[in-house]
Amino acid sequence: MKKRVSTLKNLLLFQNIIGIVILFFFVLLIHSSTAFCQNNILKAGIAKTDITPTESLYMGGYGLRIGPSDGVYGKIYIRAVVFDDGVKKAVFVEGDVIGYRDYDGIREQVSNATGIPFEYIILGNVHNHSAPTPGGQNADSEWNKQFNDKIISTVKRALENLEPVKIGGGIGHSKIAMNRRKKMKETISHITYDENAASQSFGKYKTDSPVKIREIEGVIRLGANPEGPIDNEVGILRIDDMSGRPKAVFVNYACHGTSLGGRNNTISPEWNGHMLEYVEKNIPGVTGIFAQGAAGDINPRFVGGLDGYKSNLEKTAELGYEIGKEVVNVFNSITTTKPINPQIRLVHKDILCPRNYRDLRNDFKNTTVTVSITALRIDDFTWVTFPGELFHEIGKRIKSSTHSKYPFIVGYCNGSVGYLPTQKAFSEGGYEPAGTRFDPISEHVLVKEIKNMLIELF
Secondary structure, X not given: OHHHHHXXXXXXXXXXXXXXXXXXXXXXXXXXXXHHHHHOOOEEEEEEEEOOOOOOOOEOOOOOOOOOOOEEOOOOEEEXXXXXXXXXXXXXEEXXXXXXXXXXXXXXXXXXXXXXXXXXXXXXXXXXXXXXXXXXHHOOOHHHHHHHHHHHHHHHHHHHOOEEEEEEEEEEEOOOEEEEEEEXXXXXXXXXXXXXXXXXXXXXXXXXXXXXEEEOOOOEEEEEEOOOOOOOEEEEEXXXXXXXXXXXXXXXXXXXXXXXXXXXXXXXXXXXXXHHHHHHHHOOOOEEEEEEOOOOXXXXXXXXXXXXXXXXXXXXXXXXXXXXXXHHHHHHHOOOEOOOOOOOEEEEEEEEEEEOHHHHOOOOOOOEEEEEEEEEEEOOEEEEEOOOEEOHHHHHHHHHHOOOOEEEEEOOEOOOOOEEOOHHHHHHOOHHHHHOOEOOOHHHHHHHHHHHHHHOOO
16 A cells, blocks of 8 residues: 555656756756847838849730830839848749749849748739840840849849838728729720730731721629729838938838730839839838738739720839828838837748639640739738739728738749639639639639648747
8 A cells, every 4th residue: 555655656756857847948948939039129121223224125914015115214123121020031032024934043042142941932023014024035135144143132232132021011092003904895896805915006906997896785894993992002001220220111001003005115213113212202211112912903003905095104103102191101100119029920832722724725734823912911011922913802802801901812933823712713714814824723722731731930
């Protein structure tokens, strides 16, 4: 009996010791996490590099154009903002172009040159249809030969610009954008379904004997749909130095860079570049960076070549100034503070979405599309990337899923998988569903997988 009591006492003693050890490590973990938040501060650095060409170059975005550019109206840039939590660094890079030919190659070059891990390099573009395209027909140009080096040098200068910062956020609203899925009326005319791709009055399909084209009421075409939905939120991150002087602003909004159409051959920063031009002029000391949002079904209020509009460089600038005023007003209302949790938290996943049935018939062994997604969180700010053209309603679903005060969708980023429409849009038809690589159910597959990713950020 005494032996049993002794054994029981030893067992209880052992359990108590184990409990104390577990409690010790739990307290240590909490202390370490708290110490990280209290003893580390967030640093940020920003830089931009002028990439406005001095030579005539081929522009991207429209098949209608004939020949290279004929001039320049405004400047285009590479912009980069780096965040450093004392342990990890992450960088957002945005170019005033329509895309890159080798996203992974550029990210690897930046990583090798700076030491920032590959997955922490967020490479995006503003999707500007009035800018030259890297590579391709411009491969032998001096502009193209210097392009990647300018991205690397911009990130390096942003790193050199690192300093402790205070941050704050705000949400503005703008209606410079308009839904572009236009419901046609019963018409018979010479105008095609997309005057910026195939026109009978301009470009390679121009003809002296135009054919009249019939449209049936209710069909969806590219054009202005003023009654259609948009995401009118302008997401804003204000970054100040520790004395409260404005340093940088990160702007996020969903709207194609297409106010200038395919008949325009003049290089332009488009509305988004003019927006940052206005912001930087009206907030002394600030450098801006813009990340394009979920703009797959969203155009500017007017698009040269569509709905009777003509390309107008001055009106495009005015469009940018209009949203720029909203950015400045919201920026000035934001109070910045040291972030409670400056830790950079990042999750990356390659999500498999089902491929559309049309493409399966050409390659029945390849049934999925790989979508590379990165979710990054700093304090109250969450960024979710998408490597292509996401419909705005899907973007809004993802933003809501972040459970973050300031959620940003960074589209056209880290790759190019084309359009991802909503399941509803497939039943309606139109330009984007006709050209997508995705099956209609992909919207729900993507959102579900991203929701699971976001849980890991908390």
